[in-house]
Amino acid sequence: MEGSSEIVTVFQYLHHVDKDVTLAVNSCWTEITDQMWQVFSAVKMWYILYVAVIVFMFIRLGWKRALVSIGCCVLFVVACDQFANIIKDAVCRLRPLHDAEMIARGLHVLEPADNHIYGFFSAHAANTMGFAICSLLCFRTDKTRSYRAYGIAIIIWALLVGVSRVFVGKHFVGDVLAGWLVGLILGAAFGLLCKYLCNVFKLS
Numbered sequence: 001m002e003g004s005s006e007i008v009t010v011f012q013y014l015h016h017v018d019k020d021v022t023l024a025v026n027s028c029w030t031e032i033t034d035q036m037w038q039v040f041s042a043v044k045m046w047y048i049l050y051v052a053v054i055v056f057m058f059i060r061l062g063w064k065r066a067l068v069s070i071g072c073c074v075l076f077v078v079a080c081d082q083f084a085n086i087i088k089d090a091v092c093r094l095r096p097l098h099d100a101e102m103i104a105r106g107l108h109v110l111e112p113a114d115n116h117i118y119g120f121f122s123a124h125a126a127n128t129m130g131f132a133i134c135s136l137l138c139f140r141t142d143k144t145r146s147y148r149a150y151g152i153a154i155i156i157w158a159l160l161v162g163v164s165r166v167f168v169g170k171h172f173v174g175d176v177l178a179g180w181l182v183g184l185i186l187g188a189a190f191g192l193l194c195k196y197l198c199n200v201f202k203l204s
Contacts, residue, residue, distance in 0.1 A: 040164035069138035095119035109169035125162035125179030130187030137191025
């Protein structure tokens with residue numbers, strides 16, 4: 001029983017630290033940065049990016065590898081979303097803008113509250129980071145290029161999307177860090193699956 005009590009105490013301590021860090025990050029805002037973070041946080045704003053990546057896959061990889069790559073990216077998003085929903089319902093950690101203490105301490109909120117009250121872990125952070133990693137590995141089935149520039153750009157984009165969720169008040173820093181980790185693992189798994197399928201079926 002003592003061990004369980006100590007574990008609970010550690011998690012409570014980490015939760016309090018996460019609240020303090022989140023408020024410190026969330027408080028660094030101006031009208032200009034508010035607009036920027038709202039853009040990065042909005043899912044629909046990035047549909048054009050996903051379309052551009054798909055088109056780029058067809059151009060660089062050929063239609064066979066492009067279809068496999070797109071399929072693996074789609075499977076990743078489905079798996080990541082479902083996993084995020086399961087964890088959110090199991091952990092039941094309130095989002096900052098639904099946390100009375102965070103609001104009382106001056107949380108800066110840029111997006112309205114909705115029915116999705118639980119936030120651990122951030123599906124936004126997981127999906128964008130996982131998509132970045134998965135798509136990069138898919139592109140690297142093309143051995144003629146390194147795609148280093150694409151990798152740097154898409155990972156920076158994923159990091160900014162994750163950070164934006166803290167600034168708009170939807171997630172704690174810990175939610176985002178956990179989301180990035182989940183996205184990294186699942187994105188790598190589905191990216192490697194793409195490589196495996198391309199090698200097995202000798203797609204070109």
